[in-house]
Amino acid sequence: SGDAKAAREAALAAADGAEASGADGTGAVAWLVALSSIAKGAVKPEDTELFERRARAAIARLGGPSDLLGDLEEILGGRRREDGKLEESLAHHKKELELRMEVYGEGSLAAADARAHIAGVLTFLDRVEEGAAEMELALQDAEAAIGSDHPRLAAFLNVHGLNLKNRGRYEESYAALARALEILERAVGKDSDRLSATITNLGNTCMHLQRLDEARALHGRAIAIKERTYGKEHPTVALALNNLANVEIQAKRFDEAIRLHERGLAIREKALAPDDRMIGMSLTNLGDALAGSKKLAEATERYRRSITIFEKLSGGKHSMLSYPLTGLGAALIELGKPEEAIEPLERALAIRDKDGLAKDLAAETRFALARALVASKKDRERGLRLADEARAEFVRGGEKKKVFLDELDAWRAVTK
Template sequence: MQVRAKLRTAEGHADLAERLLGDAIALVERIDDPEHGELASLELELGHCLYRLGRHDDALAHLDRARELLAVLVGTSHPRYAAALNVRAAVLVSLTQQEAAHALYEEVLAIYQRAYGEHHPLVARTLNNIGYVLLAQHRVDEAAQRFDRAFEILEHVHGDDHPQLVIALTNLANVATERGDHETAIARYLRAKSIGERRLGPDHPDLAAVLSNLGSLYVRQGRLTEAEPLLQRAIANTERNRGDDEILRAEDLTRLGELRARQGRHHESQALYQRALALLGRSLPPDHPFLALPLLGSGAAQLALGDPLAALAPLERALRMMLLDPAARPNEVAMARFTLARALVASQQEPDRARELARTARELFAADPIEAPQVTAVDAWLAAQTRPHRRGGP
C-alpha cells in the first residue's frame, strides 16, 4: 500500500494516497508492534501526503508520531530520523514559522554530515533548504553562503551538467534577484532551464520554479512577450505534477495575474487573482501572508476597472498582512502602499493619509533600480495631488 500511495502522491493524487495510507496504518496497528519500522514509515509518508494537501496541523501530528517511533527504533542521530525532521521543517516553512524550520534543518544537516560526510547530495539538499529559509527572512548573504556550498558539493559529486544542479542554480538565481543583479539571475535561470530540459525533459516538476521565477522577473522588467510562455508552462507543469498543491497553483495564478495587469487585461487579471484567493482560502487561515499578493492584485484590478471603493478592503487587508510579515518584499509593500493611496484619493477618502502612503512607497521603490518607472509614477501622482484644481466658468 505504501508503494501505491507514493505513486498516487507523485501523480498529484495525494487525496487517494491519504486513504491508502490510512488503511495501511490501521492494518499495521492491528497486527504489528507499534514501534515497528513499517508503522513509522507509513506515518512519515502520511504526514508528507497531508502536507501536500495543505492540511498542516494534521501533517504535523503524523510527522511527530513518526519522529517518536523513529527515535525509539533507530535513535535521534539516524538519517531516517532526520527524514522526519526534514518534512516537519517543510511544513513549518509553509506556516511561515521560519525560525523553527531553520532550527530543524540545522539538526538535519548535522545528522547527515555525521552519517555521510561533508560532500554528500543530502548535505547539499539540506543546505539548499536552509538557504531557502534564510532568503525568506531577507538574510541574503547568509542564504548565498548555503546555496554556494550546496552548488559546490553537487558540482563536485556530479559534474557541471547534472539535473541536481537545476534547483541549486534556481536558488542562486533567486539570490541574484534579491540583490538586484537581474542579468546574473537571468543567466542562472536560463542555465537551470537548459539543463532541466535536456536532462529531465520539458515537463519535469523541477522546472516549474525555474519557469515561474524567470517569467516573473521578465514581467518586472517589462518583457511581457517573453514572460507569457514561461508562466503558462509553469502553470501547466504545476497542474500536471503538483495539482494537489493549492499554494503552488495559487502562486502561479498570481504571477499570471500580474502579467495580465501589465497588459491592461484587468478583467482577466481579476479573475486570476480571485481563483488564487479561492485556492489559498481552502488551504490557509484568512490572515496568512501568502494571501497578501493576490489581495493586492485584486484590489489593483478593481481600481483599474473603475471601482475604487471596492478596491479599498482588499488593499487595506493586503497592506496590513505585509506589514506584519517580516518576509514581505519591500517592492511589494511599496506597491500595496501606492495602490491604496490611489484608491483612497479616487474614492475621495483620507487624502493626507494617501499622500503619506505614496511618499513612503516612493522611498521603498527608490531602493531598487528596476523600480525606477514606479518612482516616476509616484512623483507624477504626488505632483497631481498638490496641483490646484481649475474652477469651472467662463
C-alpha cells in the first residue's frame, strides 16, 4: 500500500540521514524503529535482513556493551515469531536475555522482560513446562526489582496467568490474573482500556473453570470499555465481541453467539480491507457458531470465504488457514459428505504439523480426518490410527480436552 511504501521510505531516510551526520546512536535507533515497523506490518518483511545488517553495523560503531543490541535481539525475536520461525525467535530472545544481564544485571527488570519473551515462545513451541518455569523466574525478578504493587508487575502476572491456563492449572491462573487486575485497577481506575487484556484473559480462564456467568460479565465489561474508549464501530470492539461469543458457544447459546459474531464481522468489514486476516478469523468464528447451531450449509459458506482470504494472504500456507479448513471438514462430515471432507482436513493437518501449532489443535484435526476416512471407507486403518494418536493427545490435555476425549471415545465405541 501507499502507507507501507511511505513508512519504508521514511525509515530509510531517517536512518541514512543520521548515519550521514555521523550520529551512530541516532542511526542505530532509526534502524531499530525501521525493524519495529516491519513487525507491525508497515514495511516489507524482506527488508528485515537489510535493516538488521545496518542496525548491527551502527551499534557496533558505538563500541562496548549496548542496550541497543538487546533491543535489536528483542525486535528480531518478535519478528521471527510473527513469521512462524519459532526456533529462530527463541534464539534471539535468549541472546536478548544474555545482553540484558550484561548491561543491567541478573535479576533486573530488563532481564525479567527477556525471560517473559522466552517463556512466550516456549509456550508456542508446545514446551509449556519450560515456558512456565521461565515465566516464574521472570515474575520473581520483576517483583524483586519493582515491588509487589507496581503496574508493570501486572503485565508479568498476566503472562504468568496465561501460561498457567495453558498448563491446565486454571485455579492458579485465575489467582494470578485476578491479582493483576487488582493492581491495575488501583493504578488506573476501573474504566481504563489498560485493563482490557487482563479482563479478557481472566474471562477466558473462567470459561475453563465453567464459571460462565463470571466469564460473560468480564467479557461484557471489556466490550463496554472498548466502546467507551474507541466507539462502537472500532475493530477492537469486534475482538471483544468474539470473546463473549466464545462464552455463549460454550453455554450452548448458539443464536446469541451468531449475533455477536455477525456484529463483529460487520465492524471489521466496514473498517478493514476485504481480504484482511481479521475478517477471515471472523468468518471462521461465525462458521463455528453456525455449525454449533446445526446451520451447516451456512457454516460451510463462511468457512469457504475464510479459506479464500487466507489463501490469498500466503498462497495456501498461512497457519490460520488450518482453522476454517478443519471447520469445513467437520461440517461436511455432519452433512453426510465425508469423502469431500478429506481434502480440507488433509490440508489442515499438514499445516498444523508443519507449523508446530499446539499438538492439541492438530489432534482435533486428526480426529476429524479419522472420522472422514472411516465414514467414507477410504482408509479405515489409517483413520483408526489417527484416532488413536488424537486420543493420546486429548488424554495428555487433561480437563482442557475432556470434551474432545469423550466425543472420541463415544465415536470409537460405535465404530466397528
